[in-house]
Amino acid sequence: MTRPPLRWLHPHRAALLALLAVLPALLLVFTSGDSSSAHGTPMQPASRTFMCWRDGLSSTGEIKPINPACKAAVAESGTTPLYNWFSVLRSDGAGRTEGFIPDGQLCSGGNTTFSGFNKARNDWPLTHLTSGASLDFSYNAWAAHPGWFYVYVTKNGFDPTATFGWDDLEDQPFLTVDHPSVTGQVGTVEGAYKWKGTLPSGKSGRHIIYMVWQRSDSNETFYSCSDVVFDGGKGEVTGVGDPGDTSTEPPTDPTATCTATRRTTGSWSGGYQAEVTVKNTGANPILGWMVDFALPAGQKVDSVWNGSATYSGQEVMVHNTDWNGSLAAGASTTFGYVASGGPPDTATAPPCTVH
The missing domain is CATH 2.70.50.50 (chitin-binding protein cbp21)
Incomplete structure (x- = not known):
């Protein structure tokens, strides 16, 4: 039996991909509430x-x-x-x-x-x-x-x-x-x-x-x-213990933890570039992460790479991309961003959440 790749079933997908290809590669800006994965x-x-x-x-x-x-x-x-x-x-x-x-x-x-x-x-x-x-x-x-x-x-x-x-x-x-x-x-x-x-x-x-x-x-x-x-x-x-359970949130894995460490890699008048290292500090692999931080008043993120950002006022939430969400225990990955509107933020350890 030959089963063609599913994308062959939709000729209009090629046009969609061509449109996506012209979007800026590094400017990953989504509306509030969106997610990278x-x-x-x-x-x-x-x-x-x-x-x-x-x-x-x-x-x-x-x-x-x-x-x-x-x-x-x-x-x-x-x-x-x-x-x-x-x-x-x-x-x-x-x-x-x-x-x-x-x-x-x-x-x-x-x-x-x-x-x-x-x-x-x-x-x-x-x-x-x-x-x-x-x-x-x-x-x-x-x-x-x-x-x-x-x-x-x-x-x-x-x-x-x-x-x-x-x-x-x-x-x-x-x-x-x-x-x-x-x-x-x-x-x-x-x-x-x-x-x-x-x-x-x-x-x-x-x-x-x-x-x-x-x-x-x-x-x-x-x-x-x-x-x-x-x-x-x-x-x-x-065949399930409690099929009628109506919980709306899955329980949190107590061993699933991550940390984020931010450092400034360059600065200039009115802006700077930062790198954030995300590390899986838990005992088990994780499949996704999110780093949440607030920019000082007047600042904004101009571009993000190796991550996908959502914004709510001065709050910035950066999710993993498709390729760097899965981290083995002890493994790390990085994302970077450029901000304008002021000097580098002095907070070096923004919160990290496993999802």
């Missing part, structure tokens, strides 16, 4: 990472999975993937599927952080569905960005205990969604892309619904596995 995952039907996060929620804020498949995933990959249930992504994906993501790694998108979720088992949490019925799909928008959603399903006779590969999927998506809008508050569980779609007909028993979210403003691409059973259900969930 998209984040999200299916909530209906729910992905493995979302289901296992829900399964493991505890009153203390720790994640302690009950479902055996979720426990096995944590045994291999730790709990960090559950605190980052919305981050199964490849920053270099560019919408690619077969030939890019190896067989046996579809559920992690080839991202080694989530390798425990590739396990071939028949006890993952399940969503119960009816073949050929209409379903209200929901895809979390932890950080929203425009793009396309491609929804595949496995072929009849799929065996959940065998290695999951591209030949197990139907050749074409049964549903394609073009740049849906976001409802609810971005950055919470309620913030989501929503659409109504018809489930494939002629399906029964266990299957995987496989989704690919391809951003149209970046190469960043998300991959997910949602375990389902076509048994006449209407979206009910089984």
Whole structure:
């Protein structure tokens, strides 16, 4: 089976990329509330990472999975993937599927952080569905960005205990969604892309619904596995400890910490250039970070590199880019900026937050 790169399905994307190419490379200015990296995952039907996060929620804020498949995933990959249930992504994906993501790694998108979720088992949490019925799909928008959603399903006779590969999927998506809008508050569980779609007909028993979210403003691409059973259900969930939990914020990983150190690398009358070093000071890898600082009155940032900035008055929030958000324990990265309107800021350690 030959599965072309998804970008081939949209000829107008070339025109969009040509337009983006003429934008200044270093001036990364976004409207307030935007984010450099998209984040999200299916909530209906729910992905493995979302289901296992829900399964493991505890009153203390720790994640302690009950479902055996979720426990096995944590045994291999730790709990960090559950605190980052919305981050199964490849920053270099560019919408690619077969030939890019190896067989046996579809559920992690080839991202080694989530390798425990590739396990071939028949006890993952399940969503119960009816073949050929209409379903209200929901895809979390932890950080929203425009793009396309491609929804595949496995072929009849799929065996959940065998290695999951591209030949197990139907050749074409049964549903394609073009740049849906976001409802609810971005950055919470309620913030989501929503659409109504018809489930494939002629399906029964266990299957995987496989989704690919391809951003149209970046190469960043998300991959997910949602375990389902076509048994006449209407979206009910089984196999999780507390499917009815209504928490709007994922718990914070107590071991996920970072620091930021700023230094001036050049100055002149009315302006300066600064470099900020971000370091993962936690015990586990992190998938993203944000540095927040305030400029003195009258100053503004003219350009940013190796980071993406949002602004609110004098407040500046710099998020990681697609390529420097993932940091191993103890690893560091840098971003820089040029500011005008005054002398260098004397604050050398702005706050850093893991996300």
